Amino acid sequence: xxxxxxxxxxxxxxxxxxxxxxxxxxxxxxxxxxxxxxxxxxxxxxxxxxxxxxxxxxxxxxxxxxxxxxxxxxxxxxxxxxxxxxxxxxxxxxxxxxxxx
Amino acid sequence: xxxxxxxxxxxxxxxxxxxxxxxxxxxxxxxxxxxxxxxxxxxxxxxxxxxxxxxxxxxxxxxxxxxxxxxxxxxxxxxxxxxxxxxxxxxxxxxxxxxxxxxxxxxxxxxxxxxxxxxxxxxxxxxxxxxxxxxxxxxxxxxxxxxxxxxxxxxxxxxxxxxxxxxxxxxxxxxxxxxxxxxxxxxxxxxxxxxxxxxxxxxxxxxxxxxxxxxxxxxxxxxxxxxxxxxxxxxxxxxxxxxxxxxxxxxxxxxxxxxxxxxxxxxxxxxxxxxxxxxxxxxxxxxxxxxxxxxxxxxxxxxxxxxxxxxxxxxxxxxxxxxxxxxxxxxxxxxxxxxxxxxxxxxxxxxxxxxxxxxxxxxxxxxxxxxxxxxxxxxxxxxxxxxxxxxxxxxxxxxxxxxxxxxxxxxxxxxxxxxxxxxxxxxxxxxxxxxxxxxxxxxxxxxxxxxxxxxxxxxxxxxxxxxxxxxxxxxxxxxxxxxxxxxxxxxxxxxxxxxxxxxxxxxxxxxxxxxxxxxxxxxxxxxxxxxxxxxxxxxxxxxxxxxxxxxxxxxxxxxxxxxxxxxxxxxxxxxxxxxxxxxxxxxxxxxxxxxxxxxxxxxxxxxxxxxxxxxxxxxxxxxxxxxxxxxxxxxxxxxxxxxxxxxxxxxxxxxxxxxxxxxxxxxxxxxxxxxxxxxxxxxxxxxxxxxxxxxxxxxxx
Numbered sequence: 027x028x029x030x031x032x033x034x035x036x037x038x039x040x041x042x043x044x045x046x047x048x049x050x051x052x053x054x055x056x057x058x059x060x061x062x063x064x065x066x067x068x069x070x071x072x073x074x075x076x077x078x079x080x081x082x083x084x085x086x087x088x089x090x091x092x093x094x095x096x097x098x099x100x101x102x103x104x105x106x107x108x109x110x111x112x113x114x115x116x117x118x119x120x121x122x123x124x125x126x127x
Numbered sequence: 128x129x130x131x132x133x134x135x136x137x138x139x140x141x142x143x144x145x146x147x148x149x150x151x152x153x154x155x156x157x158x159x160x161x162x163x164x165x166x167x168x169x170x171x172x173x174x175x176x177x178x179x180x181x182x183x184x185x186x187x188x189x190x191x192x193x194x195x196x197x198x199x200x201x202x203x204x205x206x207x208x209x210x211x212x213x214x215x216x217x218x219x220x221x222x223x224x225x226x227x228x229x230x231x232x233x234x235x236x237x238x239x240x241x242x243x244x245x246x247x248x249x250x251x252x253x254x255x256x257x258x259x260x261x262x263x264x265x266x267x268x269x270x271x272x273x274x275x276x277x278x279x280x281x282x283x284x285x286x287x288x289x290x291x292x293x294x295x296x297x298x299x300x301x302x303x304x305x306x307x308x309x310x311x312x313x314x315x316x317x318x319x320x321x322x323x324x325x326x327x328x329x330x331x332x333x334x335x336x337x338x339x340x341x342x343x344x345x346x347x348x349x350x351x352x353x354x355x356x357x358x359x360x361x362x363x364x365x366x367x368x369x370x371x372x373x374x375x376x377x378x379x380x381x382x383x384x385x386x387x388x389x390x391x392x393x394x395x396x397x398x399x400x401x402x403x404x405x406x407x408x409x410x411x412x413x414x415x416x417x418x419x420x421x422x423x424x425x426x427x428x429x430x431x432x433x434x435x436x437x438x439x440x441x442x443x444x445x446x447x448x449x450x451x452x453x454x455x456x457x458x459x460x461x462x463x464x465x466x467x468x469x470x471x472x473x474x475x476x477x478x479x480x481x482x483x484x485x486x487x488x489x490x491x492x493x494x495x496x497x498x499x500x501x502x503x504x505x506x507x508x509x510x511x512x513x514x515x516x517x518x519x520x521x522x523x524x525x526x527x528x529x530x531x532x533x534x535x536x537x538x539x540x541x542x543x544x545x546x547x548x549x550x551x552x553x554x555x556x557x558x559x560x561x562x563x564x565x566x567x568x569x570x571x572x573x574x575x576x577x578x579x580x581x582x583x584x585x586x587x588x589x590x591x592x593x594x595x596x597x598x599x600x601x602x603x604x605x606x607x608x609x610x611x612x613x614x615x616x617x618x619x620x621x622x623x624x625x626x627x628x629x630x631x632x633x634x635x636x637x638x639x640x641x642x643x644x645x646x647x648x649x650x651x652x653x654x655x656x657x658x659x660x661x662x663x664x665x666x667x668x669x670x671x672x673x674x675x676x677x678x679x680x681x682x683x684x685x686x687x688x689x690x691x692x693x694x695x696x697x698x699x700x701x702x703x704x705x706x707x708x709x710x711x712x713x714x715x716x717x718x719x720x721x722x723x724x725x726x727x728x729x730x731x732x733x734x735x736x737x738x739x740x741x742x743x744x745x746x747x748x749x750x751x752x753x754x755x756x757x758x759x760x761x762x763x764x765x766x767x768x769x770x771x772x773x774x775x776x777x778x779x780x781x782x783x784x785x786x787x788x789x790x791x792x793x794x795x796x797x798x799x800x801x802x803x804x805x806x807x808x809x810x811x812x813x814x815x816x817x818x819x820x821x822x823x824x825x826x827x828x
Binding site (some may be wrong): 051 | 746809816
């Protein structure tokens with residue numbers, strides 16, 4: 027388990043699952059969870075390349091920065107979804123097309 | 128001060144009067160503005176009298192001053208503006224200034240209640256200006272300019288009461304008929320300018336005398352006889368005089384011009400403007416060839432007789448005087464044609480006095496008739512018809528007296544001015560007929576027709592003038608109601624009459640001799656017949672001059688006899704009533720009707736010239752509208768329209784089609800791709816995914 031490939035395979039799986047979730051789900055919260063998966067796949071890549079290729083801490087720093095950004099993003103996104111629920115009674119993003127009508 | 132400067136001041140003052148009246152006249156209070164005009168024209172009279180006195184003081188027959196500036200410079204050919212002052216100019220200036228001043232004064236009263244009072248005085252001003260211009264011009268071109276200006280002012284003043292259709296028509300008629308003569312004059316000027324290369328009288332005469340004319344004709348036209356061309360030039364320029372001086376056959380405008388105010392008739396259509404034609408003939412006299420002179424004499428003589436025959440039967444006071452004017456102008460023209468140069472110009476001066484007097488006196492009668500008719504509230508009776516007058520002698524003694532003097536003068540009775548000049552003219556025709564041996568007028572003693580015309584006209588003149596007096600001033604008043612309201616005209620009108628009445632007597636024209644039958648007067652001394660510059664051929668000039676002297680007494684006796692017969696006839700018919708005019712008219716039948724209807728001249732022009740001309744115009748209009756427009760213009764139009772339709776279709780199909788095709792393609796593309804833009808992020812993500820996968824696959828393989 028001490029090879030770069032293992033980490034990259036894990037991160038690719040996570041990314042694919044996240045992307046699948048984002049594309050297929052209509053539920054806003056589920057999409058948000060998919061985005062978290064994609065971000066974490068990126069985090070794994072950062073840390074893995076930092077550990078095995080550069081041997082420095084920039085990757086770690088970037089991963090922590092992304093976690094913080096993900097938290098902020100989750101807060102904003104959840105606020106949007108909450109307003110969406112207040113507005114239309116569900117959190118289905120397909121139905122959020124008021125500007126298009 | 129040189130005479131030339133004085134004459135220029137005289138020229139400018141009436142123009143100032145005109146400009147003043149036109150621009151400020153209306154703003155001034157009524158009966159104030161005209162005194163400025165009168166003051167200006169009286170100043171010109173004063174200056175003219177100063178010049179006249181200077182002339183008498185110098186007593187030089189050959190006096191002559193000329194000054195000119197270059198006006199138009201066309202390389203070889205130059206047109207100048209210049210002033211020529213000689214004795215003729217000075218005498219003419221005095222005549223114009225005097226009559227114009229008196230008419231100005233007279234008009235104050237006559238036009239008192241006119242609506243266009245200031246405009247009237249303005250037009251009198253521009254007329255006086257133009258007439259001075261004609262008088263002092265030293266070349267043909269300048270005289271032509273002022274010639275047209277007097278025509279214009281005549282037109283404006285005839286049409287002064289343009290609300291009346293007949294007045295407006297008369298103005299137009301005067302203008303158009305004059306234009307016909309002026310075209311001839313212009314052609315004559317062009318002949319002169321082409322051959323001699325100058326308009327200046329003096330230079331022109333010198334060039335003719337020195338043979339430069341003959342050389343010019345030879346150079347330009349080869350085989351043409353220079354004298355024939357000179358005859359044509361003279362006759363053509365004389366055409367201007369035919370128009371302006373109302374000679375047959377262009378006399379028709381003058382009787383109609385009597386529609387204008389009577390003072391205007393006196394100034395323009397009796398004394399000065401119509402004499403401009405005579406003045407022009409006087410100016411070009413040296414270049415008239417014997418043939419041209421015969422033509423001039425015949426035109427004048429015929430006019431004198433012809434117009435007199437019309438005057439007999441007219442009942443309109445002013446119409447009689449109008450035809451009388453035409454007749455007297457004919458006398459002057461005839462005198463110039465026969466070579467009695469001094470007599471012709473002399474008659475111009477004397478006639479200006481007594482004819483202006485006749486018109487102003489008749490104006491006095493008409494003015495009072497108008498007053499009476501207005502008081503009676505009668506707007507239908509003609510104030511100028513002599514059949515409504517009669518017996519006015521007791522009511523208007525001054526008018527009657529001056530009218531009588533003027534009538535004696537025009538009839539050629541001794542002690543009056545007309546006798547002196549008329550007698551000289553008749554002697555001239557007599558001598559001319561006796562001494563002409565060459566040319567077409569000498570054939571079969573045709574020349575004797577001139578004295579016949581002259582004496583015949585003298586007889587008729589005496590008759591119709593006294594018919595006029597007897598019908599107007601003698602006998603029983605025909606309309607008692609009008610008669611009762613008549614009285615003498617105000618002083619402002621009678622004073623000019625008295626001045627002119629005094630000037631119609633012999634004494635002013637025979638000085639320093641007191642002989643009422645003539646003699647060597649200042650006029651005969653100071654007005655010198657110019658040397659002719661053309662070969663006179665077989666015409667015996669010396670014999671003519673001698674004959675003129677010999678014919679003096681026989682002509683005088685004959686003219687006295689015919690005048691006596693004329694007056695006697697008038698007395699017989701209208702005072703003693705021995706002969707009934709109506710019965711006589713019936714017996715004369717066709718002659719009477721012809722005379723009454725002016726020998727149908729207007730009808731002849733209407734049916735002979737105007738109607739055929741209009742028909743010709745109609746025919747040309749028909750050709751233009753129906754044939755030319757229909758086939759040529761519209762035909763081209765139709766073909767162009769068909770062509771345009773063809774290109775229109777091509778344009779719609781090909782050009783627009785191509786443009787629309789581009790549009791349609793992009794419309795279709797847009798329609799197709801609009802389904803890609805769903806607005807859903809998830810769809811876009813799929814596209815991104817597909818894109819990334821494709822990039823990946825391209826990189827791998």
